[in-house]
Each structure stands twice: as structure tokens, then as C-alpha cells.
Amino acid sequence: MRRFINLLLILTILITIIGFGGCEQEDTEVKKIKDLEFTVVEDADLPGELKEIIDEKKEEPFKLSYSNKDNLYVVVGYGKQNSGGYSISVDELYLTSNAVYINTTLIGPSKEDMVSQGVTYPYVVVKLEFREERIVFE
Numbered sequence: 001m002r003r004f005i006n007l008l009l010i011l012t013i014l015i016t017i018i019g020f021g022g023c024e025q026e027d028t029e030v031k032k033i034k035d036l037e038f039t040v041v042e043d044a045d046l047p048g049e050l051k052e053i054i055d056e057k058k059e060e061p062f063k064l065s066y067s068n069k070d071n072l073y074v075v076v077g078y079g080k081q082n083s084g085g086y087s088i089s090v091d092e093l094y095l096t097s098n099a100v101y102i103n104t105t106l107i108g109p110s111k112e113d114m115v116s117q118g119v120t121y122p123y124v125v126v127k128l129e130f131r132e133e134r135i136v137f138e
Contacts, residue, residue, distance in 0.1 A: 030101065032094045038126040040090070041073065046125060050075070058121040063137040072130050076137065077123035078106045084116035085109025088124040092138070100131055103138040 043051065050066045050073055057064070061079040065072060076088065085108070092103040104124060109115045 030096055032101075033096055035092075035094045036100065036128050038074075038090070038093050038128045041125040041127045047073075050125070054123060054125075058123065062123075065135045067130055070130055071127050072100075073125055073127050074100075074102050074135055075123060075125045076102070076104045077121065079121065081108075081120050081122060083109065084118070084120050085113050086120060086122040088122055090124060090126060093126060093128070095131075095133070099134045099136045100128075101136045101138055102126070 046054070047066070047068065053064065053066065054075060054077065058077055059080055060077075062075070062077045064075050066075065067073065074093075078086070078088070087107045089105045089107060090102070091105055092101065094101050106122060
């Protein structure tokens, strides 16, 4: 009887090892399908509702998307800064099989730049054709 239990235990361990060894590892690498065309939108050209949302959120860093029937707007804000002279670069905006990825960088003023003193709230709004995929902020 003891031999049977030992054999059963060994068989269970072997089946477990073989079962785990046969599992396929999920591919988590993001594969870019294509870069997306976009336009950086100035404040004067923003939809009124989007401008109100940005004004409510601008004190703190934020990321949001807003859409209407024709366009998708992706917004990245960097919160309160103590001077002017900041800019934001859109490093990447691309499509994958299930999402739109955006990567931006806040660029501060150099020490040689003459900048306005006072609080600013740098943000960038990019507009692209309407898409239903989720937005991933990198």
C-alpha cells in the first residue's frame, strides 16, 4: 500500500511538471503597427468642453482623452510650474493591435533662457482621427 501511495505521489509530481512545462508564455511585448498622424492643438482651437476639463485639472499632472464624432484628443498636462519657458515634445504616438500609445516629455527652460516669472501649467493636446482603441500613456 505504501508503495502505491509513493508511486501515485511521483506520478502526480511528474504530471504537474509536464503540465507546467507545456504552458506557453504570454507575449507581453508591445508591437507597433504604425505611427499615427496628429496635430498639436492650440488653446483657441480646443472644443469648449475640453478646455473646461483642462482648466479644472491643470494644477496637478494629468492625462486624459476626449472625443467627439470626428476626432480624438489626447491631453498630457504636467501640473503647476514656477516659471515659463517649458515645452512638451510628443516623442511617440503609435497604434498597436489593441491600443494607441503616447509618450511625451516635459522640456524645462535652460539656465540661459530668459523666462517669465510666475506660475504656468504646461500641457499638450494632440488631435487625431477618431479611434476606439484605449489610450496608453507611457
